[in-house]
Structure formats: structure tokens, C-alpha cells
Amino acid sequence: MKCIRNVLTAAAAITIVVCATAAAFAVTGDDILNRMQDTFSIGGADSGEGILLSIAVLNQYGSGITTDYNLAVAAETIIDPKKPSDADETSHALMYFVGGDDEGMIFLLSTPEAKSEKSRMWLYISSFGLTKELVSDEDQSGNFAGSTLSYADIAGAGDLRDDYSATILREETIVVGSEERAVWVLELTPKPGVDTDYARMLLWVDKEEDMFLRLEGYNASGARTKEIVVASLGTFEDRRIPDVMVGRDLETGDVSTITLSGIRRPAGGLPEGTFDPANLGRFDPSAYGF
Template sequence: MKSLKRFSIVTLGIIALIGAIGYAQTDLSGNEILARVDEQSQFLSKGSMIITLQFDNQYADGTTSENRFAGLSKQVEGGEEYSLIYFVEPEDVSGTLFLSVKVSEGEGARTWLYLPWSEEQGILKELVAEKQKQSFAGSTFSYQDVGSREIVDKYDAELIGEDTLTVDGEEHVAYVLALTAKPDADTDYPGGKMWVDENTWLMLKNEDYNETGNLEKTMEVLKLGEFEGNATADQIIAKDVLEGSSTTITFWERRRPDEEISDDTFDAENLDSFDPTVYGLID
């Protein structure tokens, strides 16, 4: 899904979606609200994180598929961001690794795909820009979506009103923002809308509009939770409106490792020796 938000599934953000500290603010501009979303979304992404999650895909022809993943992420002072996704199920793709590395602000992430050719060796491929736009594991998300993306530097936001959304049986008052791509920004969509919880800065809903002004993609929080005292999105659904497909993402676990994850773990040259049992990703 070519979403407008800063979004990295492994770095929990599915980053702009998953963490916020409560603030009671009024009289904010659209850009100030957008900055709050970005600021608070990074609160949980600092340091090292381990997650497990599931994709449930529904296709236009009525068929379905399911994928289970486990992931590591790390964000260090200075802006470096690392994420590594381990494919757990189905069995035919188990052991596949997806690595995203961003070393400086203002630059896109480099991404790699490691395919286990045999027990002794695998194939490592760096994904070029066009490959990054392809579907990730048959979902409505692209490889690019799974890597880190920024919205504050690429979009201007205008506060256009308030709305009340029902999420997991509870009503949430939300700011409604209209997003417009900045003139020189490299973006997938020229505009969109975002619903931001007024109390937690959690993004509850997002809409992406294409060049013709038609709605193309949506994302919506289905279930809420809590981690380290902060609101989280425990389940979201992303829909490709034009294709008629959807992906539901369920986060099963979020936890901090006992020690910070080494930078060497996120070195593409070390993927062939990665051991998921070290981090409890598999039994």
C-alpha cells in the first residue's frame, strides 16, 4: 500500500499508526498536528523492538492467503533506522528475509530480499526503486511501504474539520487533515486525507487519492491496544479500492529485547547467517 504516512511495519509503524502519548491540544495548524503524529510515532520506535504479526489477504476473485512474520527493528540517535522481517509462514517461504536500512534523513531506505536457496546458502537481492513498488508477500502493501517513509517533509497538511470515528466499539474524536504533496516531493499520491485522534495523536484512518482525484487506497484501525503505557493499533485493514483487494494486519506481540540489537544484525552481508531463534522469533 502506497500510504501517505511515515510507515514501517517492522519499526512499528506500521510506525505512524502505533504509538502516541496523550496531549490535549487545540488551536493547532494542520502541519503542527502532522508533526505531532510523526513526533509521537517515533516515541516507541526509539531503540530496539521485536514484533510478531500476521497478514490476512482477501483478493478480488474471492481467494485468500495468510502470512505470519516476525521482525526486528532499531532506531538510533542520528536518524539511522533498521528493520528486518523474517517470514515464518507459509512453509514454502519460511526463512525469507526482508531488510530495510535508512542511514540518513532525507534519503530513502535501501532494501534487500534474502531467499533461502538451501540450508547452506541463499540468494541476496537488493531491490531497486521499481522492485520496491511490487507487492509485499501478495498483500496490498509494497516493499517500499514496509520500509521507512516520511510524510512531514513530503506533504503539507490543512486542518479541514473534526469527525467522530468508532474504533473497536468506542468513539474517538479526530482531527481531519487534507494532505497535499509538496512541489518537489517524490510521492506516490498527490493528495490524501488523514484522521488523527485528538487525545493520543494516533492516526485512525487514512485515504490516498490518485492523480485523477479518485480514491485509490484506504487504511483504518480496527482494534486498539496499549504498549508501554501508550495507545497502539493492534489491528488495521488496508484496502485497494480500485482492485477490490484488502490486507488485514494483526500485531500479536511487541516486546523489547534484553539487550540492544547489534547493528551487524542489519548488515545485508550477514543475512545468510541470521538465526531467528536467538531473538525468539521461532521455536
């Protein structure tokens, strides 16, 4: 349970990566970073159908303790035609806890494209039948204390472009599962005056899909503290997506494994009002085949 937010952010990240689209060839590290961020969308803005995912998360702590969660996720990017085109999208991710004491709890995350707007989170607690918005001064995508993975770690939701400068260290080929992938290896260093999680990051970015396949975070003394690896790739709608991601906190020894066990489009799309906080209590996962 310690990593519950982590679970959700990781799940959201998978959703993001799943929906990433390829872009034009890049020549500099910052260009590649821009392409990664530009392809950032939840639910597939181009499709308008939304997406359904089944995600299993296994946390193995350095102390030997393990916890696991199963989530049924519905996500969609909704466009508001009244807004300017560069700020008209809002990505929604609804995550339903399956099984255990938390069965029926729902976490809803809405992330607007407009930088002037903040992400919002709601939590529906089924045992009380109540929904509350979780308001915090902190960045909702920030790292959970002691967690193995965070939203920013996996998908760059904290917007790496704002915080880091990137340079291409080299190009190489790495093995993911049973296949070889051509990657750029980027070195990210914090921009002056920016408070970042890492003093240095290395990113292995898939040339074809513009998604990272490996991430390493380093602290100020040069020690590697975090490692996230895409362990295997799947395919969805002609795009390669990560099936299994493994994150390691090298300081605590905690390991999180996120497995995408199912992905599909909802037949006939997601009904209007699915992502309305007032409707969370009425969300029925069985209606979507979960």
C-alpha cells in the same frame, strides 16, 4: 506472494506506528503532519533496546484468492554519535518469514534519518544461503504495483510533509474497535509540481497519539481509491498502538489485514550485528522466542 513487499512495508509501518510518541499540541494541519513525521522512528530510539513483533498478514484479492504470511520482526533505531544530531539515527527492521516455502527468508530494511542518504534493502534467500542487496533507482518505499497497502500509505514513510499541504477540516470522534477516539480530520493536497500517489488525501489523526486511525486516498477525478482503517487498538508501554489495520484498494477490491499478534522488548536487547547484512544467515528466531 504478489504482495510480499507490501507485507513487509506494512509490517515496517506497524513497527513505526508502535514506536510513535506523543508530541505537543498542534494548531494547523501542517503542524499535525509535522508531529506525525517527527514521531517517526523504528525500534524506539529512546529505549535503545529494540523491539520484537509477531505480525500476521492476510491478503484477500478481489478475485476471491487469499494469501497469508507470518513474520517475526526485530527492529531497532541505532544512533551514530559521529553524525549530527538531526541525522544520527538509522532505523533497522529485520523481517523473518515464518512457515511455508519462504521459511527462513529475511528482508532487511535500513532507513537513515539523514535525507541525503537512501534507504537500503537486503534479501537473504535461505534456499541458496545467499544475501543480495536490492538496488533500485526507485524509491524503496514506493508503492508496489497492484498492492493494497504500501509503506507510504500506512506510515507516511514517503514523508507527507514534503509532498502534501494539510489543512484541518474538522475535529470529531470516531470509534475504533470498542472505544471512541478524538481525532483531527486533515485534508492533504499535493504541493505544486510534486508527483503524488493521490490527488487528495483525508487523514483521521488521533489527537492523543499522533497516529492516523483512518486514511482515504482520492484520484484526480475525485473517486476514492484507497482506504486504510485501524480496526482495533492495543496498548504497549502505556502507549496506544494499532492491533489490526485493514487496507482496501477500492479499484481492485483487494483487502489486506495486518494483525499485530505479539509485541515485546527483547530480554537484554538485540545483539550487536543483528542488522548486519552479512549476519542474516545466522539469525535464529527461536533465540528470541518466536
